[in-house]
Amino acid sequence: MLETFNFRVILEYLPLYGTCLLATLWLSAAGLAGSLAVGCAACAMRISRFPALHWPAAVYIESIRSTPLLAQLYFLYFGLPSLGVPVSETTVGILALTLNSGAYMAEIIRGGIQSVAPGQIEAAVSSGLSYLQRMRSIVLPQAVGITLPPMLGQAIVLVKDSALLSLISLMELTRAGQILTSERFMPAEGFLTSAALYLSIYYVLKALTVWSRKRLIHLHTG
Amino acid sequence: MIEFRDVHKWFGDLHVLKGIRLRVAAGEVLVVCGPSGSGKSTLIRTINRLEPIQKGELIVDGMKVHDPRTPMTKLRAEIGFVFQQFNLYPHMTALENVTLAPIKVRRMPRREAEALGKEVLAKVGLADKLHQYPAQLSGGQQQRVAIARGLCMHPKIMLFDEPTSALDPEMINEVLEVMRALAREGMTMIVVTHEMGFAREVAHRVAFMDYGELIEIAPPEEFFARPQSERTRLFLSKILTH
Numbered sequence: 001m002l003e004t005f006n007f008r009v010i011l012e013y014l015p016l017y018g019t020c021l022l023a024t025l026w027l028s029a030a031g032l033a034g035s036l037a038v039g040c041a042a043c044a045m046r047i048s049r050f051p052a053l054h055w056p057a058a059v060y061i062e063s064i065r066s067t068p069l070l071a072q073l074y075f076l077y078f079g080l081p082s083l084g085v086p087v088s089e090t091t092v093g094i095l096a097l098t099l100n101s102g103a104y105m106a107e108i109i110r111g112g113i114q115s116v117a118p119g120q121i122e123a124a125v126s127s128g129l130s131y132l133q134r135m136r137s138i139v140l141p142q143a144v145g146i147t148l149p150p151m152l153g154q155a156i157v158l159v160k161d162s163a164l165l166s167l168i169s170l171m172e173l174t175r176a177g178q179i180l181t182s183e184r185f186m187p188a189e190g191f192l193t194s195a196a197l198y199l200s201i202y203y204v205l206k207a208l209t210v211w212s213r214k215r216l217i218h219l220h221t222g
Numbered sequence: 223m224i225e226f227r228d229v230h231k232w233f234g235d236l237h238v239l240k241g242i243r244l245r246v247a248a249g250e251v252l253v254v255c256g257p258s259g260s261g262k263s264t265l266i267r268t269i270n271r272l273e274p275i276q277k278g279e280l281i282v283d284g285m286k287v288h289d290p291r292t293p294m295t296k297l298r299a300e301i302g303f304v305f306q307q308f309n310l311y312p313h314m315t316a317l318e319n320v321t322l323a324p325i326k327v328r329r330m331p332r333r334e335a336e337a338l339g340k341e342v343l344a345k346v347g348l349a350d351k352l353h354q355y356p357a358q359l360s361g362g363q364q365q366r367v368a369i370a371r372g373l374c375m376h377p378k379i380m381l382f383d384e385p386t387s388a389l390d391p392e393m394i395n396e397v398l399e400v401m402r403a404l405a406r407e408g409m410t411m412i413v414v415t416h417e418m419g420f421a422r423e424v425a426h427r428v429a430f431m432d433y434g435e436l437i438e439i440a441p442p443e444e445f446f447a448r449p450q451s452e453r454t455r456l457f458l459s460k461i462l463t464h
Contacts, residue, residue: 119309123368126270127323127375128299136324142313 020176031097039105064103111141229278253421279339302372362393
């Protein structure tokens with residue numbers, strides 16, 4: 001099988017793969033940054049006592065988690081212009097990743113906050129610490145350590161999900177495979193190269209996850 | 223210092239405090255005992271409004287705890303609370319645990335707070351554990367850090383909710399020793415515990431609770447020698463025989 005594998009054509013398309021790898025990286029990075037911001041905001045709203053904040057966040061999180069990313073992507077890509085909002089493909093792509101991943105991030109952050117033992121909160125309340133002081137000194141420092149590994153896991157999912165952006169003709173890793181396939185009729189070479197590059201991103205993120213888990217263990221045993 | 227005037231509390235349909243009347247004077251040490259579910263933990267948790275009350279009046283240090291307008295953070299700063307499960311902050315060292323509230327709530331400069339924290343931790347016998355994390359300390363040591371955390375606020379009242387119940391037997395005494403010293407210094411204390419030796423030795427009065435009612439309250443000599451109520455006698459016979 002490998003003797004028929006054409007490495008020369010891969011070399012020929014290497015510059016395209018390079019550009020597309022960078023595109024995947026920056027689209028994912030933008031989506032990740034956006035989803036962290038959206039996730040924090042949605043989580044803060046979700047755990048709020050006020051119905052006006054609580055319910056919109058709950059609806060957002062539930063509707064994102066219950067529908068496919070592809071449907072969300074098409075909704076933004078075809079839906080927004082038809083509603084009279086002109087947006088570029090790149091904006092739609094980043095927006096879709098942000099909104100989709102943001103809902104998962106919100107739940108990850110909420111899990112981290114709620115994993116802080118209620119007894120500690122009572123102790124802080126008893127000492128006279130205000131809500132904000134408790135959040136800042138007790139809850140968030142622990143939640144960050146607890147949420148880091150699942151957040152990196154979500155980042156891995158996000159990178160793989162960015163492949164769907166090829167469907168709205170954004171240049172990224174999967175699109176590079178499609179181009180090689182359609183120009184030279186070599187789907188094996190095309191998509192295996194894409195897959196190999198996804199794998200390399202995955203290993204970097206996985207190494208970070210392992211490192212963060214070790215950090216987390218240190219945090220709790222000093 | 224603390225006054226319960228016909229205090230009632232319900233958890234849903236469950237009537238957990240049924241008309242508590244109780245006065246605790248400044249400098250008094252009161253031990254509260256009773257079977258589990260009798261409402262004794264709930265009783266002391268109402269004092270700093272960890273549990274709100276539904277009926278009656280509760281006055282602590284001249285402030286109305288039952289009044290929703292009372293600034294609770296101010297009152298809570300004056301009341302140290304020690305939990306059965308210690309509830310230390312696991313991401314902070316012993317010294318950081320005890321200095322957090324003085325710095326944040328009392329606005330004490332960090333250096334001053336650390337000097338205070340070292341002094342108080344030394345007082346509870348932990349001068350060599352300042353920079354250890356809770357997970358590196360034994361149960362008895364953790365509970366002593368928790369007591370030090372309360373003392374660093376220079377509280378007017380210290381409340382103890384079964385402070386030795388989660389400890390291995392050999393560690394109980396090191397915690398009781400710290401509490402005895404505190405009582406000798408004249409701290410106002412309410413202690414929920416089954417350590418009857420401690421009650422005999424340091425309590426000014428011992429109270430017995432059952433089914434949300436304060437059944438009996440008397441000085442320890444009287445309480446142990448001549449319990450007035452049948453329920454108290456039954457309870458004492460159960461816990462004093464072993």
